[in-house]
Amino acid sequence: MRTTYFYFVAFLFLCSCGVKKTDSGTTTSNTGQSELLNPALPGDNPDPSIIRVGNTYFATSTTNEWAPYFTIYKSTDLKNWKLVNHVFPEGFKDMKDQWGENNFWASELAYDAKQKRIYAYYTAHNRAVKGNPGLQCGVAWIDADKIETGKFTDNGPVIIEDDCGAIDAFEFQDKGKIYAFWKNDGNGCGKESWIWMQEINESRTQLLGTKRKVYTNSQPWETSLVEGACFFRMGDYIYSMYAVGGCCDAQCNYKTGIARTKDLASGVWEKYSKNPIMSSNEKWRCPGHGTVVESKEGNFYMIYHAFNKNYDVFVGREGLIEKLTIAEDGWPVLHNETTANRPKSELDFEDNFTKDKALKLEWQWPSKFEKPTHSFNKGLNLRASATNHGLGSFLGQYIKTVDFTVSSTVSVTKADAGICLGGTIFKSKWPGELGALGVSVSTNGYKVFNTFDGTYEILKQADGVVNGEVELKMEVGDNCKLIDLYYRTPGREWIKLYSHVFNPAKYAPWGMGYRIGITAKGDLVDQAVFKNFLLKNN
Structure with a gap:
């Protein structure tokens, strides 16, 4: 995520979107939240990801067991979104060697400004591999100026975990190097789940060097897994939003936490003592698994998914967007009060x-x-x-x-x-x-x-x-x-x-x-x- 540090000047009254002072000491602001429309991506749009290319935003979402695979949405104002393409419009026919069979999850977009290309990381189950190890992360790419009408080129599976499988890949660039992050799907085979990182080459076809652990579930509120991690830079820190718990059905208990480090190479991550920063409330259930983008005005927004409580789980996890606020202790947090205000x-x-x-x-x-x-x-x-x-x-x-x-x-x-x-x-x-x-x-x-x-x-x-x-x-x-x-x-x-x-x-x-x-x-x-x-x- 492209970042510069931004402090929100506090106006200590509630905005019409319901921003309030939270337990984390969040300063209130009427700037930004009331201007947004939610759901940003109505309907079944889980695991949303967002990038900015110049003055234009692009978003993608999980398509699960439906083709075409992986949506591509476009917006110029973060409020009005239009479906303009898919990563794989013809389904498995567009994939390298038609390798993916099902579990089309967690597409993540990354923009390489030097190459002027957009990369889409995604999860799929390899039809040639049985069981959890078949969950693998692939990468596809397209020239940025062709994303609305062109076709992605698929590099095929790049991140492979032979033990329990790999899901939820994410890209972050730091100090001239490109890193891929992912989750080993340990909870799917009775083992620990970790967020991992490893350098990846410029063509996004091969991992380089040795993979390293980033973090796992370690705080009392965290259940048996961490997943859906995204990374962004703000001020002196690299921050990571991450999801914890069950995501996807009526028994879900998803929550969102945040961690930070000053140096990726150090391997030292500090988790926020006031986690979780987002959890179920009277309007939405099981919020999480999204990404953060810096707007052209220098504000930070997160797009993530949640179930609308009025619809049970029948509509699916919808894509929501909200502006990050800065808590009194300096941590970026979410107000957790999003209102469904998009006209029916x-x-x-x-x-x-x-x-x-x-x-x-x-x-x-x-x-x-x-x-x-x-x-x-x-x-x-x-x-x-x-x-x-x-x-x-x-x-x-x-x-x-x-x-x-x-x-x-x-x-x-x-x-x-x-x-x-x-x-x-x-x-x-x-x-x-x-x-x-x-x-x-x-x-x-x-x-x-x-x-x-x-x-x-x-x-x-x-x-x-x-x-x-x-x-x-x-x-x-x-x-x-x-x-x-x-x-x-x-x-x-x-x-x-x-x-x-x-x-x-x-x-x-x-x-x-x-x-x-x-x-x-x-x-x-x-x-x-x-x-x-x-x-x-x-």
Whole structure:
């Protein structure tokens, strides 16, 4: 992170975003926090990372068991973010030797000003290695001026721990040398977890010298692991934010701490005596695993993830941003009072497929599969299949609240064209094993279907000859616990086909939020034709 030391002049009153004096003696400030919009990255955007290139900020996030892999967002003001690319737009096809199979975690961006390149460190599970050692950290790169439209070049796995695997890589430059930091995933195999560091070459293809331990869990508040460490320079110190505890599901207990050193070579790190500096509160659960950036004005901001308590874990871990403040003892800390103030209208989504020439970046598919075959001709023509346990071909995207309405206009064909809510099949060993509930239409009639228990089950069927255009609608309410399914022909009233009481806690994907999307079920020679897709948050 690029840094110069900055002291915040204290105005001792609360800002509208809820900044207050904390137990760490944080000075209050109404500068910065109230100007931010949160969530910065709405929806399922865990482990966010941020850099600044000139006057422009870029962020990335974990995509877990969904492709494309690793988002790239752009902002010029830290408030308004636009999805502009992915590190691997075609999923595993873009990776060197197609080495990654799943666990697409913790992408971290680093800008090399001398090379004018952006590097993306990331975690994936090597399809050639079984068990925890298969977790490895790769590096991909792109010229900075091409990040919005170009393709990254993948160097493949660079950080490999033969024992328990390596995750959460991060780059930091000091005294003319480039260092990679990472966590050995000891908690995944019954051993200690440490943050490690080692010099890496300029092309980011090989580690140099000998790896060294940085720190592990040593304070009383810290549980069985440390992870998600980031590093930045402020004043005379190099600081490290780090996460502790369980991150990713309803049992999470994530918290954030900070440590510092004056000299990386010394190996001596001082942890803040008033840790944790951020923990669950009345608005957000399990905050942590982010990075710090210095703004063009010289302020410091951290982007990190947390669960919105209003949404349980069903939306996933959203990307939040807040300004660092300086405690009275000189440590940079977080105010831990972020408010969800982004207007819900900004979370809505509309896609007019009749005007599209390519699939919009928001659309995703299960990470182990190739992108579903599709084309554009008077709408989105999605090739049918029987994949996903009979659900068929699926394209989806984040949900961003737990009360919303989805609708789509379909040109009826032999294929079952549907809209559905997607999560994980119950008791699946792979959290990306897609289950779904929704409504579909074909020339033979309407179906309400459910695959959340591993087989294609028809909950309601209305047979009859259907042709022309039909609109399908799904209303999700009561915090994702009630799903109403409708259809109509254009100009007619909506007909409720089925009402379903849903148990979102049962099928919530580990580490991920639910998806909402479209599906095409049938023979490979058939295709579903979608005219549009509208998502409105209530």
